Amino acid sequence: MENDLSPQDKKDLDKFIKFFALKTVQVIVQARLGEKICTRSSSSPTGSDWFNLAIKDIPEVTHEAKKALAGQLPGIGRSMCVEISLKTSEGDSMELETWCLEMNERCDKDIKVSYTVYNRLSLLLKSLLAITRVTPAYKLSRKQGHDYVILYRIYFGEVQLAGLGEGFQTVRVGLVGTPTGTITLSCAYRTNLAFMSARQIERTMPIMGIIIDHFNVGHMHPCNYRAAGEEEGVPYPVLEDSQEVCTTSFSTSPPSQCVFTVSKAHYKTPNPAVMDTLKVPMLGLAFSQQLCSSRLSHQTPVLGPADLCYPATLNAANPHQMVIPGKEGGVPQGPLQPCHGALAEHGRLPSCPPADATHRLSATPSGGEDTETLSQSSEAKSSSPSEALETTFSRKVGAFVNKPSTQVTTTSLDLPFAAFATRNFDLEENDPMVRPPDSPTPDSPLHGSLNSEDSIDSGGQHQDDFVMVDFKPAFSKDDLLPMDLGTFYREFQNPPQLSSLSIDVSAQSMAEDLDSLPEKLAIYERNIDEFDAFVDTLQ
Amino acid sequence: MNCRSEVLEVSVEGRQVDEAILALLHTILLHRSTGKFHYKKEGTYSIGTVGTQDIDCDFIDFTFVRVSSEELDRAIRKAVGEFKEALSNSGSDGMGQISLEFYQKKKSRWPFSDECIPWEVWSIKVNVVNLANEQERQICREKVGEKLGEKVINIVEVINRHEYLPKMPTQSEVDNVFDTSLKDVQPYLYKITYQITDSLGTSVSTTVRRLIKDTLAL
Numbered sequence: 234m235e236n237d238l239s240p241q242d243k244k245d246l247d248k249f250i251k252f253f254a255l256k257t258v259q260v261i262v263q264a265r266l267g268e269k270i271c272t273r274s275s276s277s278p279t280g281s282d283w284f285n286l287a288i289k290d291i292p293e294v295t296h297e298a299k300k301a302l303a304g305q306l307p308g309i310g311r312s313m314c315v316e317i318s319l320k321t322s323e324g325d326s327m328e329l330e331t332w333c334l335e336m337n338e339r340c341d342k343d344i345k346v347s348y349t350v351y352n353r354l355s356l357l358l359k360s361l362l363a364i365t366r367v368t369p370a371y372k373l374s375r376k377q378g379h380d381y382v383i384l385y386r387i388y389f390g391e392v393q394l395a396g397l398g399e400g401f402q403t404v405r406v407g408l409v410g411t412p413t414g415t416i417t418l419s420c421a422y423r424t425n426l427a428f429m430s431a432r433q434i435e436r437t438m439p440i441m442g443i444i445i446d447h448f449n450v451g452h453m454h455p456c457n458y459r460a461a462g463e464e465e466g467v468p469y470p471v472l473e474d475s476q477e478v479c480t481t482s483f484s485t486s487p488p489s490q491c492v493f494t495v496s497k498a499h500y501k502t503p504n505p506a507v508m509d510t511l512k513v514p515m516l517g518l519a520f521s522q523q524l525c526s527s528r529l530s531h532q533t534p535v536l537g538p539a540d541l542c543y544p545a546t547l548n549a550a551n552p553h554q555m556v557i558p559g560k561e562g563g564v565p566q567g568p569l570q571p572c573h574g575a576l577a578e579h580g581r582l583p584s585c586p587p588a589d590a591t592h593r594l595s596a597t598p599s600g601g602e603d604t605e606t607l608s609q610s611s612e613a614k615s616s617s618p619s620e621a622l623e624t625t626f627s628r629k630v631g632a633f634v635n636k637p638s639t640q641v642t643t644t645s646l647d648l649p650f651a652a653f654a655t656r657n658f659d660l661e662e663n664d665p666m667v668r669p670p671d672s673p674t675p676d677s678p679l680h681g682s683l684n685s686e687d688s689i690d691s692g693g694q695h696q697d698d699f700v701m702v703d704f705k706p707a708f709s710k711d712d713l714l715p716m717d718l719g720t721f722y723r724e725f726q727n728p729p730q731l732s733s734l735s736i737d738v739s740a741q742s743m744a745e746d747l748d749s750l751p752e753k754l755a756i757y758e759r760n761i762d763e764f765d766a767f768v769d770t771l772q
Numbered sequence: 773m774n775c776r777s778e779v780l781e782v783s784v785e786g787r788q789v790d791e792a793i794l795a796l797l798h799t800i801l802l803h804r805s806t807g808k809f810h811y812k813k814e815g816t817y818s819i820g821t822v823g824t825q826d827i828d829c830d831f832i833d834f835t836f837v838r839v840s841s842e843e844l845d846r847a848i849r850k851a852v853g854e855f856k857e858a859l860s861n862s863g864s865d866g867m868g869q870i871s872l873e874f875y876q877k878k879k880s881r882w883p884f885s886d887e888c889i890p891w892e893v894w895s896i897k898v899n900v901v902n903l904a905n906e907q908e909r910q911i912c913r914e915k916v917g918e919k920l921g922e923k924v925i926n927i928v929e930v931i932n933r934h935e936y937l938p939k940m941p942t943q944s945e946v947d948n949v950f951d952t953s954l955k956d957v958q959p960y961l962y963k964i965t966y967q968i969t970d971s972l973g974t975s976v977s978t979t980v981r982r983l984i985k986d987t988l989a990l
Contacts (some may be wrong), residue, residue, distance in 0.1 A: 269825075269828065269835075270825070273823040274839065274956040275820055275821040275823070276807065278819060278820050279821060285819045285820065285822055287821045356803060356931065357932065359803050359824075360928040362824055362837045363836070363924050363927075364925065366826065366837055367924050372833070404925055407932030409934075410934075
């Protein structure tokens with residue numbers, strides 16, 4: 234009977250129970266924080282360590298517990314419960330366990346409150362420390378993080394175990410008899426965690442959010458912008474060479490060069506004539522390679538975009554995209570360039586070195602430097618097709634002019650059409666047919682046509698630098714040609730600017746180009762089978 | 773007096789022996805250690821604070837709580853290490869038993885030495901198994917973790933029966949009840965012994981050794 238209990242004992246007992254309840258909540262909640270708990274032993278007693286145990290007090294938890302208790306104490310019929318639940322990142326929650334601090338009616342009158350009860354409560358807390366690491370929720374709480382978090386709820390009153398699902402287990406932590414009743418501490422935990430573990434597995438599956446955009450415009454933009462202002466990397470020689478090819482086609486072109494003899498009718502782009510001539514279907518690797526490499530070797534800064542666009546337009550005509558400056562995989566980096574809008578869509582790079590060359594090409598405009606390095610690299614890369622290029626090139630050269638084989642060789646060793654590069658000025662100087670000594674632009678009418686206005690201007694400037702008094706193309710006295718080479722040159726010296734190339738190489742034009750990208754992309758995606766087939770033929 | 777004796781059995785893999793035994797011994801000692809006593813005048817005393825520490829096992833999916841006392845941990849690890857060494861040096865069956873005994877010293881008159889009267893003995897029977905592959909080891913990790921959890925619940929259940937515990941001693945007798953050699957905590961007087969079961973199932977040598985030790989112990 235409670236009457237036997239002295240007031241002091243009663244007071245002490247109430248205090249013990251109250252602080253025991255608070256410490257119980259602290260232990261349970263701290264055990265579910267997901268971290269390892271470590272407290273220090275202290276030989277000197279401190280007044281605040283209840284039950285001689287170093288249990289830290291988290292203020293929020295104490296506040297919540299006091300709020301739940303609302304001034305009451307756990308007693309008979311009044312249990313204090315700590316509910317541990319799991320909440321996923323998607324908002325689903327599930328009760329994991331419920332810790333119950335209850336009191337039953339069995340009293341132990343003879344027990345000493347201040348000593349035995351206190352020590353036993355201390356022992357019970359130690360047991361709680363041990364058991365909280367044993368229930369299944371502990372492991373879950375240690376792994377909480379992005380996928381789920383562990384939550385706690387303190388309530389006072391009747392124990393609610395319905396949320397634990399079927400087959401929940403109960404473990405009794407311990408009990409302490411007191412003169413007013415027996416304090417019991419137990420835990421009811423869910424055993425049916427199967428659904429949780431399955432869901433966790435789902436959630437922990439990495440979400441592959443990486444979308445590889447072949448037309449990595451973003452990556453290219455800087456390059457693109459730089460290319461706009463940049464000068465080199467534009468394969469002027471390419472144009473030259475292509476012009477050569479085309480011009481060759483006009484002449485008695487070798488079979489391999491018949492590719493270029495496609496009439497305008499084949500050109501699908503509405504661009505001006507000159508350019509159209511270049512837009513021959515890419516029917517051969519050699520051709521592609523030539524064009525690609527020529528693009529690389531082109532050096533006129535302003536022409537860069539134009540030149541880059543050139544293949545684009547060319548490719549537009551051809552379902553099978555040829556080399557496009559881009560990543561190793563042949564991802565076209567064209568979109569970065571204003572005129573590369575069309576280029577961009579042509580994602581497919583034939584497995585020819587020019588692909589590498591074009592890869593370099595994109596780098597060149599952005600880098601703006603090391604044209605030589607780039608061309609060298611592309612030269613190395615284009616070594617394999619160099620043979621074909623070489624052959625074609627020589628033929629082409631031969632069509633117009635008997636170029637020294639060395640020159641041809643040099644060109645093929647280097648970037649195709651590298652002879653047209655300004656750095657090969659010496660060689661080209663001797664061969665005005667190949668290109669004007671001074672600048673790449675004037676060399677090829679086609680090239681000029683390919684150029685944007687800026688490039689044409691620059692070409693014009695180049696032309697100004699070079700004054701042909703007597704245009705007598707070297708080695709031009711070739712009776713094989715039905716047309717006088719010199720006449721041809723004069724005729725096509727200043728071809729009209731292609732409309733597709735007449736766009737200003739600036740951000741504005743690029744923006745317009747980019748705007749048209751989606752439709753172009755759609756077109757090319759529709760024709761993807763053709764592209765694939767073309768690539769297969771090239772391989 | 774009656775000595776309470778509890779037996780815990782575990783089957784573990786070789787590398788889990790240390791951690792499994794440590795987990796159980798520390799869980800027991802957590803309950804059988806108090807803060808340092810500081811005796812004041814008038815026969816009263818205050819008790820120091822015991823800190824706790826979570827220890828994750830490396831080879832078992834298990835976390836146990838032990839007293840925050842490096843000295844105590846060292847002493848226990850040393851004993852467990854000796855046991856493991858004896859176990860590995862023994863026969864191939866890999867069975868042994870390590871016992872944690874809590875005792876009281878009873879002063880005897882000269883020339884008799886003090887008696888050591890155990891009041892609680894925890895025996896952990898260890899069976900070492902060999903596993904063939906990593907998958908089995910992984911399963912063993914989890915299974916042994918679960919088993920240890922069950923053992924901890926068993927330990928807690930026994931301790932919470934609140935059966936016999938030595939009386940709190942006076943200052944003069946504290947050393948008869950508690951191990952006061954540690955500076956931060958004060959466990960009850962304990963000793964750890966082990967015996968390796970050889971293939972014949974006999975353990976004469978260790979028993980004799982223990983008898984001699986007990987007799988000579990002060």
